[in-house]
Amino acid sequence: MMPSTRTPSWLAQRSAVWSRLGAALLTWRRGRLSRQDALQALDGYRGLARDVASARKALPGSSITLALETLYASLHNIVNREPRHTLASLRHLYAVEIPATVQELKPALLGVWLLFALSVGAGWWLIHTWPTLVNLVASPDMIQHVEHGELWTDGILNVTPSSLLSVRIFTNNIVVTLFACAAGIFYGLGTFYVIANNGLMLGAVFAFTRQHGLDGDLLKFIFAHGTVELSMICLGGAAGVALGESLIRPKLPSRRDSLQQCTARIARLFAALIPLLVICGLIEGFVSPDPAIGWPVRFVIGLANLALMYAVLTGRFFRSGAAA
Amino acid sequence: MNTDSLVVRSPTGVDVALAIAGPGSRSYAFIIDWHIRLLLALTWFAVAAFLQTGFSFLKVKSMTTVGVISLGPALAIYFFYHPLVEVAMRGRTPGKRTAGVRIVNRQGGTPSTLALLIRNAFRLIDSLPALYAVGLCTTIFSAQRVRLGDLAAGTLLVHDGGEEAKALAQLGSLSLNPTVDAATVALGNDLLLRWRDLQPSVRRQLGRELLARIATAAGTPYQPVTMDALDDRELERRLRRALSGGPT
Numbered sequence: 176m177m178p179s180t181r182t183p184s185w186l187a188q189r190s191a192v193w194s195r196l197g198a199a200l201l202t203w204r205r206g207r208l209s210r211q212d213a214l215q216a217l218d219g220y221r222g223l224a225r226d227v228a229s230a231r232k233a234l235p236g237s238s239i240t241l242a243l244e245t246l247y248a249s250l251h252n253i254v255n256r257e258p259r260h261t262l263a264s265l266r267h268l269y270a271v272e273i274p275a276t277v278q279e280l281k282p283a284l285l286g287v288w289l290l291f292a293l294s295v296g297a298g299w300w301l302i303h304t305w306p307t308l309v310n311l312v313a314s315p316d317m318i319q320h321v322e323h324g325e326l327w328t329d330g331i332l333n334v335t336p337s338s339l340l341s342v343r344i345f346t347n348n349i350v351v352t353l354f355a356c357a358a359g360i361f362y363g364l365g366t367f368y369v370i371a372n373n374g375l376m377l378g379a380v381f382a383f384t385r386q387h388g389l390d391g392d393l394l395k396f397i398f399a400h401g402t403v404e405l406s407m408i409c410l411g412g413a414a415g416v417a418l419g420e421s422l423i424r425p426k427l428p429s430r431r432d433s434l435q436q437c438t439a440r441i442a443r444l445f446a447a448l449i450p451l452l453v454i455c456g457l458i459e460g461f462v463s464p465d466p467a468i469g470w471p472v473r474f475v476i477g478l479a480n481l482a483l484m485y486a487v488l489t490g491r492f493f494r495s496g497a498a499a
Numbered sequence: 500m501n502t503d504s505l506v507v508r509s510p511t512g513v514d515v516a517l518a519i520a521g522p523g524s525r526s527y528a529f530i531i532d533w534h535i536r537l538l539l540a541l542t543w544f545a546v547a548a549f550l551q552t553g554f555s556f557l558k559v560k561s562m563t564t565v566g567v568i569s570l571g572p573a574l575a576i577y578f579f580y581h582p583l584v585e586v587a588m589r590g591r592t593p594g595k596r597t598a599g600v601r602i603v604n605r606q607g608g609t610p611s612t613l614a615l616l617i618r619n620a621f622r623l624i625d626s627l628p629a630l631y632a633v634g635l636c637t638t639i640f641s642a643q644r645v646r647l648g649d650l651a652a653g654t655l656l657v658h659d660g661g662e663e664a665k666a667l668a669q670l671g672s673l674s675l676n677p678t679v680d681a682a683t684v685a686l687g688n689d690l691l692l693r694w695r696d697l698q699p700s701v702r703r704q705l706g707r708e709l710l711a712r713i714a715t716a717a718g719t720p721y722q723p724v725t726m727d728a729l730d731d732r733e734l735e736r737r738l739r740r741a742l743s744g745g746p747t
Contacts (some may be wrong), residue, residue: 224511237685238692244516248607251507251515255608256589350623357576360647365624418651431650438651442617489691 189226196223197246203253221249242478266493274490276440277410283420284372284413287370291409294374302382309478312379319386326397328464337460345456348404349449352411356418356441360434363419370412399473400458403480407448407455454480505643505657507607515607518659520600522638525656529631532594536580544573582619586612601659614652621648679716679742683709687742694735706734713741
């Protein structure tokens with residue numbers, strides 16, 4: 176039941192302020208707030224909080240209180256808006272945050288690399304021992320090409336232009352890396368599956384091409400882009416392991432908070448992973464399938480790509496900028 | 500934990516309650532957005548393909564080029580619609596706006612760009628194995644009706660329908676007479692807000708009763724005969740005036 180008190184006179188006087196605040200709110204929501212707007216919003220927010228508290232006491236459950244609460248919630252949303260990334264915070268991201276995250280993920284990364292290497296070995300052994308099982312990991316088209324003494328990538332540029340090939344490849348790699356990471360939400364098991372599956376396929380394909388004397392050609396094809404590409408997928412996997420671990424052994428009181436904190440931390444990695452995967456895709460589209468490019472050039476490109484990855488992940492590439 | 504609303508402790512000491520959107524509102528918003536992005540992508544594809552093949556002055560000879568220019572941006576529109584639009588519209592999309600929902604962080608504020616991107620990256624998992632089955636299940640069974648992407652990004656969907664506009668309109672037309680008791684003021688404002696929705700006979704009766712109450716409280720003479728003769732519009736006008744402190 177409503178208390179039979181008089182309407183506080185100041186509440187009556189405030190209605191004009193609410194109208195002004197409401198009108199300003201519509202403008203504030205659309206764009207960036209100036210310093211004066213921000214101060215005005217904060218001031219209005221504090222004033223409105225007092226009004227809501229008073230209205231809840233004087234007029235509980237009334238439409239006036241509900242309307243004030245709605246206005247208060249909208250203003251709360253504006254006041255608590257997170258700042259947008261500026262150039263300085265981007266520099267900080269690449270020079271400090273990403274290297275710190277990579278350092279933190281080192282043990283997980285080592286584990287993922289080990290799993291990947293074991294899966295490659297397992298795939299190799301499997302196809303080496305039972306060659307007919309190649310049907311499980313390679314498409315009929317790939318098998319046919321290899322059996323005819325050529326890689327499935329030979330002459331691919333006659334079918335698809337390098338630009339289109341690059342886009343297709345880096346899109347796929349980004350999706351695989353994102354998936355390797357996000358699948359970690361299933362207590363890390365999803366990541367293990369993605370990494371093991373990729374390793375198994377790579378080992379199996381190498382064993383199969385070895386049987387037809389094409390393993391050298393395959394290595395030549397993948398060297399320029401593959402080293403960084405696989406490293407990125409493994410790094411995505413390490414991030415997935417961290418996600419899984421945040422659920423298995425939460426560092427915060429609740430698993431939800433722990434997962435959230437971990438995701439926010441590792442998501443920054445993708446700001447480095449994605450550009451590097453785009454570069455790998457470009458190499459795979461323009462360099463790797465081109466028969467005119469020999470081993471030495473591929474070797475140099477592969478090493479340069481590795482050096483770039485190292486510089487980006489350790490923050491060396493951006494450190495001078497951040498210091499400035 | 501209350502599953503229907505997100506109660507945020509504000510630094511002012513006055514809590515903010517936001518109504519959490521359920522799977523129904525989410526699906527509704529998603530379906531609208533899905534149609535928008537599909538239509539945009541198809542429109543780009545059709546227009547770009549037509550322009551390149553239909554106009555000889557553009558001199559596009561290779562079908563691969565036609566494919567790249569038509570298909571590439573179309574796919575980009577389709578796949579990057581959500582992250583781009585959510586970031587640009589600060590947690591809203593046309594579909595969400597139509598469904599009356601918006602994304603907020605756990606503090607009830609607009610989420611950061613990073614949180615919105617994380618939320619969208621997890622669509623890869625939420626869409627598994629097909630038709631957003633994982634996302635839909637977690638939305639139905641999780642306490643705050645969130646999908647895995649929301650869980651990872653620390654976001655959730657809250658109702659943001661026409662309440663704000665309605666609230667602003669209400670606050671703009673409030674009548675707060677400090678000499679009348681709070682209950683009567685609240686009742687009077689509620690009656691005025693619902694005036695058009697009530698049956699004429701009911702609102703006239705309520706209006707007269709309220710005017711009599713205000714007149715009694717203010718110690719002014721009340722004339723029932725005159726009041727009975729008043730039409731709807733005049734009664735509403737008098738009630739508004741009385742609640743604002745004018746004569747009955």
